[in-house]
Amino acid sequence: MDGLDAQFAALADPTRRAILARLSLGEATVNELADPFEMSQPAISQHLKVLEDAGLIVRRVDGTRRPRRLSSTGIEAMDRWLAMLRTALEKNYDRLDEVLAATGKKKGEKR
Amino acid sequence: MSKMTLKTEGDTHILVTRRFAATPEAVYRAHTDPELIKQWLLGPPGWSMPVCISEARPGGRMRYEWSNGKGAGFHLTGEYLELDPSSRIVHVERMYLPDQTPDNHVETRFERDGEGTLMTMRMTLPDEQTRATMLATGMEHGMEASYVRLEGLV
Numbered sequence: 001m002d003g004l005d006a007q008f009a010a011l012a013d014p015t016r017r018a019i020l021a022r023l024s025l026g027e028a029t030v031n032e033l034a035d036p037f038e039m040s041q042p043a044i045s046q047h048l049k050v051l052e053d054a055g056l057i058v059r060r061v062d063g064t065r066r067p068r069r070l071s072s073t074g075i076e077a078m079d080r081w082l083a084m085l086r087t088a089l090e091k092n093y094d095r096l097d098e099v100l101a102a103t104g105k106k107k108g109e110k111r
Numbered sequence: 112m113s114k115m116t117l118k119t120e121g122d123t124h125i126l127v128t129r130r131f132a133a134t135p136e137a138v139y140r141a142h143t144d145p146e147l148i149k150q151w152l153l154g155p156p157g158w159s160m161p162v163c164i165s166e167a168r169p170g171g172r173m174r175y176e177w178s179n180g181k182g183a184g185f186h187l188t189g190e191y192l193e194l195d196p197s198s199r200i201v202h203v204e205r206m207y208l209p210d211q212t213p214d215n216h217v218e219t220r221f222e223r224d225g226e227g228t229l230m231t232m233r234m235t236l237p238d239e240q241t242r243a244t245m246l247a248t249g250m251e252h253g254m255e256a257s258y259v260r261l262e263g264l265v
Contacts, residue, residue, distance in 0.1 A: 014208060017247035018244045018247050020247060021240075021243035021246065022243065022244065024243055025240060025243055036240065085117075085246060086115075086117050089117065089127065090115050092152055092153065093114075093151075095153065096138075096141055097131065099151050100132065100133035100137055100138065100141060101133075103137060103141075103147070104133055
């Protein structure tokens with residue numbers, strides 16, 4: 001349960017989700033990650049530490065480089081996140097069904 | 112049974128389809144009339160859209176502002192590019208979360224499907240990384256509600 005809490009906390013930040021999304025395309029170093037996010041290296045490193053502690057990413061040693069990649073837990077977390085996004089969209093469209101039903105009814109009513 | 116599909120296409124597209132039990136005219140109106148948009152394009156319970164500007168003509172502006180009523184909020188701006196009344200909307204939009212996201216180019220089609228309407232929304236992002244990031248950061252407020260629901264379950 002602790003692990004799950006740590007994962008949710010790690011995912012509750014848009015930058016960390018964006019980092020995971022970037023890593024879903026392949027491994028990357030801190031430098032490579034800092035670039036598109038226009039964030040300082042220490043700031044990115046802090047986010048990476050949270051993701052690592054939550055078990056969502058792992059690091060590899062490659063000479064002086066320390067590229068990060070998604071762990072299998074991280075991949076599952078991204079899948080769960082996408083399912084949530086899907087649910088949010090579905091909720092909007094369910095509400096649109098109600099709006100359409102209400103406007104249709106108003107039109108149909110002849111008083 | 113889910114009526115919606117959400118999938119990626121190629122490197123830069125996201126495709127959403129959904130069927131509605133209403134005419135293409137009505138579904139198109141619900142996507143362009145600000146008074147109607149405000150009623151459904153909201154995300155989770157508790158969020159509202161206090162500001163909705165939708166100038167449904169080529170070159171017209173879009174601005175949607177969401178609020179949770181407790182000080183949190185974000186907004187989207189965009190421009191309408193092409194409109195074929197009741198059948199097609201082409202627009203470009205970007206979110207401010209608060210940082211500006213890259214432009215999302217969106218084509219939405221409404222086709223008669225039996226008694227109802229099949230909506231097909233095709234988003235085009237600048238590149239694969241932007242698409243991945245958008246899927247991960249989009250619908251910020253949607254996630255909060257999902258977390259609340261999850262917390263209730265755990």
